[in-house]
Amino acid sequence: MTATILQRCEAQGLRLTAPRRIVAEVLEEASDHPDVETIHARAAARDASISLATVYRTVNLFEELGILERREFGDGRARWEDAERDHHDHLIDVQTGEVIEFVDPEIEALQEKIAARLGFELKGHRLELFAVRRRRPETES
Known part of the structure; x- marks a missing residue:
């Protein structure tokens, strides 16, 4: 920034x-x-x-x-x-509303690859994942 x-x-x-x-x-x-x-x-x-x-x-x-x-x-x-924050994506917990910011190089590279395969140069994107927490497995006694 x-x-x-x-x-x-x-x-x-x-x-x-x-x-x-x-x-x-x-x-x-x-x-x-x-x-x-x-x-x-x-x-x-x-x-x-x-x-x-x-x-x-x-x-x-x-x-x-x-x-x-x-x-x-x-x-x-x-x-x-x-608007000038470093690029990041969002994962939203739909149960609590918590918003988690993340950057994943593999996702970034995949988006570039998809755009190129379709004949485009990627200029930007927004990725928002909506999720619920997985239940933690109960520990065995």
Whole structure:
């Protein structure tokens, strides 16, 4: 990643109001994939005057500017992550909603191979695996 969310906002000439700055900081610090309500809770903990509507407008603006990416993990809530994070794929536990990021060189190579076989040069992809945890085998006594 070359610049922070705040730096990319400034580079695009975006007027950074105090609420926008706080939302950007919350997103910069996020290690998960927060939805708007989670972002709002984190932002409101810093400044109680930040409204949910302001957070919605801010994340949508950041998405339009290419600063954030919207993710849909099948639970009906849009989640957000930095658009300039290093490439990774997602495994979503459909029972708990936990999102696990991973990178697998074999999957990456296979996707390139498939694109080439079909006559294409791969420019990007998104891979989201939806799964449930396997039951652990009971230990024998």
